[in-house]
Amino acid sequence: xxxxxxxxxxxxxxxxxxxxxxxxxxxxxxxxxxxxxxxxxxxxxxxxxxxxxxxxxxxxxxxxxxxxxxxxxxxxxxxxxxxxxxxxxxxxxxxxxxxxxxxxxxxxxxxxxxxxxxxxxxxxxxxxxxxxxxxxxxxxxxxxxxxxxxxxxxxxxxxxxxxxxxxxxxxxxxxxxxxxxxxxxxxxxxxxxxxxxxxxxxxxxxxxxxxxxxxxxxxxxxxxxxxxxxxxxxxxxxxxxxxxxxxxxxxxxxxxxxxxxxxxxxxxxxxxxxxxxxxxxxxxxxxxxxxxxxxxxxxxxxxxxxxxxxxxxxxxxxxxxxxxxxxxxxxxxxxxxxxxxxxxxxxxxxxxxxxxxxxxxxxxxxxxxxxxxxxxxxxxxxxxxxxxxxxxxxxxxxxxxxxxxxxxxxxxxxxxxxxxxxxxxxxxxxxxxxxxxxxxxxxxxxxxxxxxxxxxxxxxxxxxxxxxxxxxxxxxxxxxxxxxxxxxxxxxxxxxxxxxxxxxxxxxxxxxxxxxxxxxxxxxxxxxxxxxxxxxxxxxxxxxxxxxxxxxxxxxxxxxxxxxxxxxxxxxxxxxxxxxxxxxxxxxxxxxxxxxxxxxxxxxxxxxxxxxxxxxxxxxxxxxxxxxxxxxxxxxxxxxxxxxxxxxxxxxxxxxxxxxxxxxxxxxxxxxxxxxxxxxxxxxxxxxxxxxxxxxxxxxxxxxxxxxxxxxxxxxxxxxxxxxxxxxxxxxxxxxxxxxxxxxxxxxxxxxxxxxxxxxxxxxxxxxxxx
Amino acid sequence: xxxxxxxxxxxxxxxxxxxxxxxxxxxxxxxxxxxxxxxxxxxxxxxxxxxxxxxxxxxxxxxxxxxxxxxxxxxxxxxxxxxxxxxxxxxxxxxxxxxxxxxxxxxxxxxxxxxxxxxxxxxxxxxxxxxxxxxxxxxxxxxxxxxxxxxxxxxxxxxxxxxxxxxxxxxxxxxxxxxxxxxxxxxxxxxx
Numbered sequence: 001x002x003x004x005x006x007x008x009x010x011x012x013x014x015x016x017x018x019x020x021x022x023x024x025x026x027x028x029x030x031x032x033x034x035x036x037x038x039x040x041x042x043x044x045x046x047x048x049x050x051x052x053x054x055x056x057x058x059x060x061x062x063x064x065x066x067x068x069x070x071x072x073x074x075x076x077x078x079x080x081x082x083x084x085x086x087x088x089x090x091x092x093x094x095x096x097x098x099x100x101x102x103x104x105x106x107x108x109x110x111x112x113x114x115x116x117x118x119x120x121x122x123x124x125x126x127x128x129x130x131x132x133x134x135x136x137x138x139x140x141x142x143x144x145x146x147x148x149x150x151x152x153x154x155x156x157x158x159x160x161x162x163x164x165x166x167x168x169x170x171x172x173x174x175x176x177x178x179x180x181x182x183x184x185x186x187x188x189x190x191x192x193x194x195x196x197x198x199x200x201x202x203x204x205x206x207x208x209x210x211x212x213x214x215x216x217x218x219x220x221x222x223x224x225x226x227x228x229x230x231x232x233x234x235x236x237x238x239x240x241x242x243x244x245x246x247x248x249x250x251x252x253x254x255x256x257x258x259x260x261x262x263x264x265x266x267x268x269x270x271x272x273x274x275x276x277x278x279x280x281x282x283x284x285x286x287x288x289x290x291x292x293x294x295x296x297x298x299x300x301x302x303x304x305x306x307x308x309x310x311x312x313x314x315x316x317x318x319x320x321x322x323x324x325x326x327x328x329x330x331x332x333x334x335x336x337x338x339x340x341x342x343x344x345x346x347x348x349x350x351x352x353x354x355x356x357x358x359x360x361x362x363x364x365x366x367x368x369x370x371x372x373x374x375x376x377x378x379x380x381x382x383x384x385x386x387x388x389x390x391x392x393x394x395x396x397x398x399x400x401x402x403x404x405x406x407x408x409x410x411x412x413x414x415x416x417x418x419x420x421x422x423x424x425x426x427x428x429x430x431x432x433x434x435x436x437x438x439x440x441x442x443x444x445x446x447x448x449x450x451x452x453x454x455x456x457x458x459x460x461x462x463x464x465x466x467x468x469x470x471x472x473x474x475x476x477x478x479x480x481x482x483x484x485x486x487x488x489x490x491x492x493x494x495x496x497x498x499x500x501x502x503x504x505x506x507x508x509x510x511x512x513x514x515x516x517x518x519x520x521x522x523x524x525x526x527x528x529x530x531x532x533x534x535x536x537x538x539x540x541x542x543x544x545x546x547x548x549x550x551x552x553x554x555x556x557x558x559x560x561x562x563x564x565x566x567x568x569x570x571x572x573x574x575x576x577x578x579x580x581x582x583x584x585x586x587x588x589x590x591x592x593x594x595x596x597x598x599x600x601x602x603x604x605x606x607x608x609x610x611x612x613x614x615x616x617x618x619x620x621x622x623x624x625x626x627x628x629x630x631x632x633x634x635x636x637x638x639x640x641x642x643x644x645x646x647x648x649x650x651x652x653x654x655x656x657x658x659x660x661x662x663x664x665x666x667x668x669x670x671x672x673x674x675x676x677x678x679x680x681x682x683x684x685x686x687x688x689x690x691x692x693x694x695x696x697x698x699x700x701x702x703x704x705x706x707x708x709x710x711x712x713x714x715x716x717x718x719x720x721x722x723x724x725x726x727x728x729x730x731x732x733x734x735x736x737x738x739x740x741x742x743x744x745x746x747x748x749x750x751x752x753x754x755x756x757x758x759x760x761x762x763x764x765x766x767x768x769x770x771x
Numbered sequence: 772x773x774x775x776x777x778x779x780x781x782x783x784x785x786x787x788x789x790x791x792x793x794x795x796x797x798x799x800x801x802x803x804x805x806x807x808x809x810x811x812x813x814x815x816x817x818x819x820x821x822x823x824x825x826x827x828x829x830x831x832x833x834x835x836x837x838x839x840x841x842x843x844x845x846x847x848x849x850x851x852x853x854x855x856x857x858x859x860x861x862x863x864x865x866x867x868x869x870x871x872x873x874x875x876x877x878x879x880x881x882x883x884x885x886x887x888x889x890x891x892x893x894x895x896x897x898x899x900x901x902x903x904x905x906x907x908x909x910x911x912x913x914x915x916x917x918x919x920x921x922x923x924x925x926x927x928x929x930x931x932x933x934x935x936x937x938x939x940x941x942x943x944x945x946x947x948x949x950x951x952x953x954x955x956x957x958x959x960x961x962x963x
Contacts, residue, residue: 072889072890077891077941148789151790152791152792153872153874153875155874155875155878155879157845157847157858157859158787158791158859158862159847162786162790165786165789165790218962226957226958353953363951364927364928364931365931365932365948366948366952368897368901368904368921368928369880369884369945369948369949369952369955370948370949370952370954370958371904371954372836372837372958374835374837374867374959374961375958375961376834377830377831377832377833377834377835378834379833379834382834382835382836383906383908386836386904386906386911387911389904390905390906390912390913393901393904393905393913393917393921394913394917397913397917397920397921400920630954631957632953632954632957633953743934743935744934744935744936746935747934747935747936747937748936750935750937751937
């Protein structure tokens with residue numbers, strides 16, 4: 001056993017670097033402590049009164065060796081090693097005495113201590129075996145899968161786990177299980193569960209290995225940390241949503257219609273651009289593409305009948321009817337319903353993770369224990385992280401020392417004025433932006449027919465506002481100079497959100513309030529296709545502008561600032577702004593999927609390209625942020641923003657369109673109906689006529705969904721459930737605070753008992769330095 | 772129990788899968804990376820133990836300020852020198868993996884932060900912890916005054932987390948603090 005001179009000083013002004021800190025051997029210094037404490041107990045007072053220091057703690061008193069041994073074998077001290085009957089790997093350490101506060105470590109422990117420790121060692125190894133046996137017994141009592149789960153979650157070393165497993169599930173036990181007289185179905189179910197487990201183990205890795213973008217994300221998190229990683233995880237989440245939409249629509253809508261193309265429409269009166277194919281078509285969505293399966297106008301309102309392959313010539317086609325209008329309606333409804341469920345589920349999971357039920361009376365401890373991100377591996381990023389944590393700690397400490405900043409009245413008034421000015425400017429900008437879009441839209445509407453360039457101009461103006469105004473908001477926030485960084489983030493997110501909501505609102509008014517209501521006055525044969533094209537253009541323009549901004553804003557700015565301004569500071573990746581742009585794009589997709597069923601495919605391609613572009617831009621141009629970023633709370637916020645303004649708004653406008661707006665009479669699957677909703681009703685009616693047993697379905701619908709009483713009852717029940725849960729949480733909070741008081745009292749008991757134990761030892765003369 | 776490091780047997784692989792939180796792919800990748808750390812004549816020995824200096828050349832651990840403590844905590848060697856066998860290495864990766872439970876992670880985090888290995892976090896442990904967190908340069912390191920305030924003052928770490936007021940933070944109190952932070956699980960991760 002090698003004893004090294006202790007380098008781990010309590011005095012923090014010593015110049016110890018990391019190496020020596022890490023090398024502080026396993027309680028080697030405590031051997032010296034043992035000796036010193038043993039030597040110093042003679043004639044020392046009993047320590048039941050605090051010696052005037054700030055905290056009475058068990059470590060500040062000079063206990064005898066026996067007391068120290070008892071102290072260190074306390075269950076709460078050895079819980080770390082012995083939880084769930086864990087075998088302590090370093091048995092000796094658990095019997096080490098508590099480290100003394102002011103000890104300078106003296107070397108040369110006496111021989112007797114070594115004997116002591118060997119004795120302790122043997123004790124520990126025998127208890128090791130006991131604990132292993134205990135664990136084996138516990139595991140045998142559980143079912144196989146539960147036992148494996150428990151064993152996996154036990155903090156043991158792998159070798160020890162394998163021993164335990166061998167003992168608990170020995171081959172003898174297994175074969176005896178099979179040869180025993182168990183009923184057939186039990187044996188079969190055992191066999192099935194075993195093969196299922198094998199399948200799981202072999203299939204699951206395949207599923208996780210095809211997880212998209214695993215290694216690029218690892219590189220990013222290694223360099224930039226968890227905050228930036230959450231942005232890319234969000235991209236992946238949106239990609240999954242769009243993939244789901246694309247599959248649903250593709251399977252049930254696009255594929256049947258593509259396989260049975262409708263007859264081509266008559267050519268429009270004024271000359272057609274349908275034959276020419278320039279690159280501009282892809283951008284504007286007009287011309288050739290407008291008559292493809294991409295847009296609403298292509299879909300027929302017929303019932304497709306397919307031929308059976310056996311009957312030659314198909315002169316008597318067997319009807320396997322596939323009604324396109326009903327399919328369109330139900331696909332939209334079901335797709336939105338599924339996405340709603342998925343979003344609500346992920347919000348609740350996210351909330352559950354990030355909500356802090358218990359009152360946190362300060363977050364110093366949390367910051368110190370939980371803020372180190374172990375994923376970060378690059379040297380410069382590690383240094384940056386250390387800087388970040390150090391700054392945060394220093395700020396928190398200085399706040400605590402200083403107390404509340406006693407600002408003078410004038411100062412406070414000045415701050416209020418600055419905030420007011422910043423807010424009014426931002427709101428004014430938002431209003432001006434919305435009005436500009438509205439004005440442009442109205443002039444375009446009043447001027448018929450529509451010119452392509454003007455429509456492109458509208459999309460470009462919208463994307464321009466979305467790009468430039470957030471930069472302006474950032475400038476305002478920098479001038480305002482908020483005290484707390486999280487307030488700054490929330491304020492900027494709110495302003496951004498307001499901007500996008502107002503612009504999308506103006507556009508919705510344009511489509512649903514102006515164009516859809518009187519399509520003939522704008523010479524539109526098919527207003528739904530037109531709206532679909534607008535959304536397609538907006539999506540593409542947004543993408544083009546993002547690409548331009550990434551190239552110009554980040555790449556060129558970095559070159560400019562390095563060469564001309566000679567500054568080495570690279571721009572920081574603005575996570576909030578980029579995530580809001582993603583949410584905006586997704587809102588457009590959801591709005592447009594009714595009018596252009598292949599829009600999710602466009603969004604998928606866009607997200608793919610965006611991922612790689614942002615990743616390379618990040619690696620080249622940006623540096624990790626110095627500001628703290630609470631990743632999981634922000635993720636919760638983003639998912640809930642995705643649900644509440646974004647998805648809800650899209651769902652409301654789609655519902656409004658389906659329920660009230662009259663579809664155009666020349667194109668699309670809802671050609672001759674008053675509303676799109678009617679197609680669903682007609683289909684249900686036909687079904688009822690064909691199969692009268694399903695009449696209860698329509699009765700149920702009429703009685704439940706269209707009856708307001710049922711809705712009132714349902715909301716009443718929900719409110720009751722929510723109230724009940726809040727009361728439960730309240731009660732749990734109270735229980736927690738009572739338990740904390742109780743633990744504090746138990747701590748006092750512990751101190752009392754230990755001091756009296758010490759007194760007892762001394763009084764009865766059992767204390768000696770060699771025990 | 773021992774495996775020749777040339778390849779992993781199938782039953783050994785499935786046993787590892789059942790007993791750790793790692794997937795098959797992760798175990799095979801770990802095997803590959805571990806084999807890269809061995810010298811040529813070590814490759815044939817079963818159950819070889821790699822010294823701590825070589826483990827610390829792994830890029831995932833190289834710059835981590837807690838690297839030595841991590842190696843030390845997961846090591847099963849009798850000399851307590853931080854050397855790791857392949858199974859210790861798997862233990863390490865399993866505790867730091869995506870699917871490890873909060874209890875496992877908080878348990879090992881506690882042991883890593885317990886610099887003097889006495890089963891609790893006292894003032895000395897906390898001070899070393901903060902020094903590891905804040906880095907080595909002089910302007911990031913906390914002054915002694917700040918350190919004292921952080922650790923033992925009225926509104927400090929010990930005050931917040933020590934519920935039974937014995938001057939140290941034991942495992943249950945540590946886990947109680949950890950449960951207040953939703954970010955812990957995602958930041959206590961190392962992926963090969």
